[in-house]
Amino acid sequence: xxxxxxxxxxxxxxxxxxLWQIEQLTWRQxxxxxxxxxxxxxxxxxxxxxxGLIQPTHGKxxxxxxxxxxxxxxxxxxxxxxxxxxxxxxxxxxxxxGVSRQAREERIKEALSWAGLExxxxxxxxTLSGGERQRLAMARxxxxxxxxxxxxxxxANLDTDAVEQLVALIRSLQEQGAGIxxxxxQTTALSAICEQRWVLSNxxxxxx
Amino acid sequence: MVSFRVxxxxxxxxxxxxxxxxxxxSFWRFPGHWIVVTLNNTLLAIPTVVxxxxxxxxxxxxxxxxxxxxxxxxxxxxxxxxxICFPLLVAMLHAAYQGVSRHxxxxxxxxxxxxxxxxxxxxxxxxxxxxxAVVMAFGRIVAEVGCAMMVGGNIAGYTRTITxxxxxxxxxGEYVQGIALGIVLLTLALVLNVIVGVSRGRxxxxxxx
Ligand SMILES: Nc1ncnc2c1ncn2[C@@H]1O[C@H](COP(=O)(O)OP(=O)(O)O)[C@@H](O)[C@H]1O
Ligand SMILES: [Mg+2]
Numbered sequence: 064x065x066x067x068x069x070x071x072x073x074x075x076x077x078x079x080x081x082l083w084q085i086e087q088l089t090w091r092q093x094x095x096x097x098x099x100x101x102x103x104x105x106x107x108x109x110x111x112x113x114x115g116l117i118q119p120t121h122g123k124x125x126x127x128x129x130x131x132x133x134x135x136x137x138x139x140x141x142x143x144x145x146x147x148x149x150x151x152x153x154x155x156x157x158x159x160x161g162v163s164r165q166a167r168e169e170r171i172k173e174a175l176s177w178a179g180l181e182x183x184x185x186x187x188x189x190t191l192s193g194g195e196r197q198r199l200a201m202a203r204x205x206x207x208x209x210x211x212x213x214x215x216x217x218x219a220n221l222d223t224d225a226v227e228q229l230v231a232l233i234r235s236l237q238e239q240g241a242g243i244x245x246x247x248x249q250t251t252a253l254s255a256i257c258e259q260r261w262v263l264s265n266x267x268x269x270x271x
Numbered sequence: 272m273v274s275f276r277v278x279x280x281x282x283x284x285x286x287x288x289x290x291x292x293x294x295x296x297s298f299w300r301f302p303g304h305w306i307v308v309t310l311n312n313t314l315l316a317i318p319t320v321v322x323x324x325x326x327x328x329x330x331x332x333x334x335x336x337x338x339x340x341x342x343x344x345x346x347x348x349x350x351x352x353x354x355i356c357f358p359l360l361v362a363m364l365h366a367a368y369q370g371v372s373r374h375x376x377x378x379x380x381x382x383x384x385x386x387x388x389x390x391x392x393x394x395x396x397x398x399x400x401x402x403x404a405v406v407m408a409f410g411r412i413v414a415e416v417g418c419a420m421m422v423g424g425n426i427a428g429y430t431r432t433i434t435x436x437x438x439x440x441x442x443x444g445e446y447v448q449g450i451a452l453g454i455v456l457l458t459l460a461l462v463l464n465v466i467v468g469v470s471r472g473r474x475x476x477x478x479x480x
Contacts, residue, residue, distance in 0.1 A: 146395075156379065
């Protein structure tokens with residue numbers, strides 16, 4: 064079943080100042096969207112709102128006409144947070160519900176190989192390169208099989224090789240039918256893999 | 272030993288609450304935040320004899336909690352030591368948790384971790400600072416004399432701690448006995464700090480490997 068994320072009359076304010084106001088927004092699972100906007104336009108804030116990490120000042124956000132629940136929409140930080148543990152332990156901390164211990168370890172192995180990190184499994188996560196960190200963050204989220212992925216400037220500060228590996232992962236998510244929303248402050252290699260474009264400008268969201 | 276039993280009990284009772292409080296102070300911006308921090312820092316500065324005095328007033332026969340008959344018992348000493356180490360733990364843990372990015376909270380929460388489990392994960396992120404806080408707090412209460420003497424009463428075999436017996440031996444002129452006990456405390460402090468140092472050294476090694 065394909066999920067649908069909808070929002071009405073979303074508005075975000077900080078200290079009484081309006082950052083953006085969005086009349087209506089629909090995002091269907093399977094759609095890939097490139098969110099563009101200059102630094103400070105509120106992309107990160109919008110993505111955190113859409114993933115349920117922060118409450119908007121006003122407005123309603125529904126997933127399949129119900130309240131948003133954790134694990135369906137996963138927000139990934141621009142600079143992924145690496146817990147001070149080994150790579151594999153960064154995966155083990157994910158709360159996968161209703162899965163046996165064995166199935167869980169299986170899934171972790173699968174995620175490591177999906178992200179191309181098997182050979183780094185026992186390395187300390189904080190010693191990974193930027194591209195590897197991004198991939199570990201994606202592997203971590205992948206364990207929960209989110210329907211919607213919100214990737215915040217995933218290609219910022221990555222070299223071309225790392226971007227290529229990232230694109231491969233995102234394509235694989237698209238094939239699995241996930242919804243992808245990725246942001247950047249400029250047009251990048253990643254914008255080519257999205258069929259839609261949202262532009263955040265002067266507090267308004269424009270759809271293309 | 273009385274010293275260890277009393278101080279470890281006080282420490283283990285204070286620690287969970289102090290972890291929660293320190294965490295709340297660094298990850299939760301609530302109105303009156305600064306008042307709590309200021310209050311805690313003030314409590315931190317109160318001399319232990321004053322805490323002893325307040326407890327004696329509260330627990331003595333004629334005081335409001337006199338009926339509990341707690342004065343000159345180990346529970347009274349434990350209460351005193353909790354009051355002494357709690358603000359110190361809160362201050363140190365607050366500082367420790369501030370070293371953790373808010374992103375850690377957001378990451379764990381969006382990966383489906385419960386609030387309590389996230390708290391635990393973040394505590395592990397600053398495990399050495401937490402360990403240092405615990406050692407510091409333990410050191411403070413095990414070495415404390417004023418409050419222990421006043422609310423415990425220095426009863427041999429029951430409420431006599433290492434420090435209160437040092438005080439007693441010294442007034443009796445038994446300096447050698449006092450010095451011996453002092454060496455015990457000093458050794459304890461050394462051992463604890465070596466443990467903190469070694470575990471921290473290990474972790475640095477494992478990261479640079
Ligand atoms: N928690 C916050 N409190 C106050 N202002 C904030 C907060 N979060 C973001 N802002 C402000 O909102 C604006 C947009 O931030 P952000 O969403 O990070 O934009 P972008 O990701 O497009 O660069 C910035 O000016 C920032 O200062
Ligand atoms: Mg941003």
